[in-house]
Amino acid sequence: MALIPGGLSPKDLGDLLRQARENAKITQAAAAAALDVARTTLVAMEQGQRRPRVDELQKLAILYGLSLNELLRQDSIRVDLRPRFRHTGEQSDKLQAAIELLNRLVQAEVELEDLLGIQRTRLDPPERPLLLGNVGLQAEQDAAELRQWLGLGLAPVHDIVSLLELQLGARVYIRKLDPKISGLYAFDERAGACVLLNADHPRDRRTQTGAHELGHFVSTRHAPDTLHDGTPQSTREERYANTFARCFLTPARAVHVKLQELTAGASKLTRRHIILLAHVFSVSREAMVRRLEELGLVKPGTWDWFVQHGGITDAQAQEVLGDLIPPDDAKVDARRQISMRMGVMASEAWRQALLSEGQIVRLLHIDRVDARTLIDEFEAEGAETDGSRSFSA
Structure with missing residues (x-):
């Protein structure tokens, strides 16, 4: 199988091979002899007309005095999101640390995909720049349009991360950040x-943040966003993203239908109704009540009334939902030094040398201790699966 790094065309890869050969002061004839191919074949590789195989790339890397990683890691394929955040306003040390973290995660993942020949599938949604007029109305229309484009209809979005990753091909990372930072978004x-x-x-809350960032992806795609706790809706962009998130996660008609279904025969709205509604739409209890208020389905100030009378607690939700509350696997993965997916890719890259x-x-x-632990875990898993059937070609 040919190893063509994601984002590199055969022509770009050929240029890298030619540059590496010239830097090593090796002739085309000598390189072709090392590969046991005709010189014309090597010329075709360097011109992007013939895709090199993995073993050929490995032989060339050795011949040029490079690791395969060094051969393919060039400035032209580096990703650097940091400069894009310099105009976001607040630049605290904790925000800078989060920006650095996102940059490292993206860079490492892209390079691992390149090394393993993984071509990430992307499905960027249609871009909808902000227009003059009512930005809230535009956000509602765009959210409905995106739902139809994704084939969601009025169905609840139970897992915004899977939707972003699997359906749209976005890169989503869930890591521990400063409590006041809800999320970051950037586009490259x-x-x-x-x-x-x-x-x-x-x-x-992560669901709400993910939908908020999806709103930026749809409307202000090339402008980075940092969402802080209590960020005021001071700009049209923020008002759009917040409204988009509400409308995308809790479409008006779906909320109407589900409210009528859950409260059939009831004389008043109870905590149990709110807990069930919030669970159905995978949003917080407060977000659910605020949405009901916005749609005129309950009186204004309903959430404030609940707060003044003891709120709607996690214990009450546990009592109503019981085993319906799934474990939060993302929190478990976030305790790792690196994500599960990145660890698997790194281990596979090490296995393939x-x-x-x-x-x-x-x-x-x-550090080296963590790296060795990662490799040992992968080797142990490999030993357990020896003899099992491999994937079919």
């Missing part, structure tokens, strides 16, 4: 949409 032509969510926040242990340390920003 090479890497696509990149989102970082706070693992310390409850799942329903595409990365050394030291290169894993530098790429993933972990």
Whole structure:
């Protein structure tokens, strides 16, 4: 199978091979002889007319005195999101740390995909720039349009992360951040949409943040966003993103239908109704009540009334929902030094001799002990699966 790094055309890869050969002061004839191919074949590789195989790339890397990783890691394929955040206003140390984290995660993932020949599938939604007029109305229309484009109809979005990752091909990371930082969003032509969510926040709050960042992806795609706790809706962009999130997660008609279904025969709205509604739409209890208020389905100030009378607690939700509350696997994964997916890719790259242990340390920003643990875990898993059937070609 040919190893063509994602984002590199055969022509670009050929240019890298030619540059590496020239830097090593090796002739085309000598390189062709090392591969046991005709010189014309090597010329075709360097011109992007013939795709090199993995074993050929490995032989060329050795011949040029490089690791395969060094051969393919060029400035032209690097991703750097940091400069895009310099105009976001507040630049606290904790925000800078979150920006650095997102940048490292994206960079490492892109490079691992390149090494393994993984072509990430992206499906960027139609871009809808902000227009003059009522930005809230535009957000509602755009949210409804995106739902139809994704084939969701009025169905609840139970997992915003899976929707972003699997359906749209966005890069979503859930890691521990400062409590006041809800999420970050950036877009890069090479890497696509990149989102970082706070693992310390409850799942329903992360859902709201993910939908908010999806709103930016749809409307202000190339402008980075940092969502802080209590961020005021001071700009049209923020008002759009907040309204988009509400309308995308809780479409008006779906809320009407489900409210009527759950309250059939009831004389008043109770905590149980709110808990069930919030669970159905995978949003917080407060977000659910605020949406009902916005749609005129309950009196204004209903949420404030609940707060003044003891609120709607997690214990009450547990009593109503019981085993319907799923475990939060994202919090478990966030306790790792790196994500599960990145760990698997790094281990596979090491198994194929595409990365050394030291290169894993530098790429993933972990120490040698963690790198060795990662490799040992992968080797143990490999030993357990020896003899099992491999994937069919």
